[in-house]
Amino acid sequence: MTERVVATDATLELIERLKGKHGPLMFHQSGGCCDGSAPMCYPLGEFLVGDADVQLGEIGGCPFYMSRAQFEYWEHTQLIIDVVPGRGGMFSLEGPEGLRFLTRSRLYTDEEWAELSTRPVG
Template sequence: MVQRVTATDEALKLIDTLKEIHGPLMFHQSGGCCDGSSPMCYPRDELRIGDSDCLLGDIGGTPFYMSKDQYEYWKHTQLIIDAVEGRGGMFSLEGPEGKRFLTRSRVFTEEERRILEEK
């Protein structure tokens, strides 16, 4: 199965840590149109999701959203969410942990794009 969003082992560990502290989580890729941007992590349902947002999938049992307009820039790529040392976004939950989530990407192959279009 082709996934639009995946996570590294480091990101999954950080998600588990944050779930223990905050309970269920959600992600929103807010801003950033290229590798190195940071998705925001919130307590689940803290950020209102609307008609202008789309669900890309989930990582570590946590839903991952992006605005539809921004998705137009990213639709040809698979997002790979990583966790690295450093400070994240001011409102993102991982900040106090001394780590931040980081978005990396890779272009889908022709076969993967075909599969995704059939969904």
């Protein structure tokens, strides 16, 4: 089954480290305001999601959300959440680790898109 959002091994390792410090986590793909367009990591429930947000899936057992309007632009791409050295978003939990989450993407194949088009996002 094709996933809308996946994580690299380095990302999964960082998620586990952050869970150990902060407990359950959640992600929201920033729409480009204060912290650019970056995946933001919060303690679960700290960022309030609403009707304008959709859950794309989970990474490392953590729900991953994006605004519905932004999803309309990204729906043909798989989000690949990676981690790189640098300063993260000022509101995101990875900042003090000297790392930041980064969204990479790739277009779905025709077969993957056919499968995904039968599964609406939540």
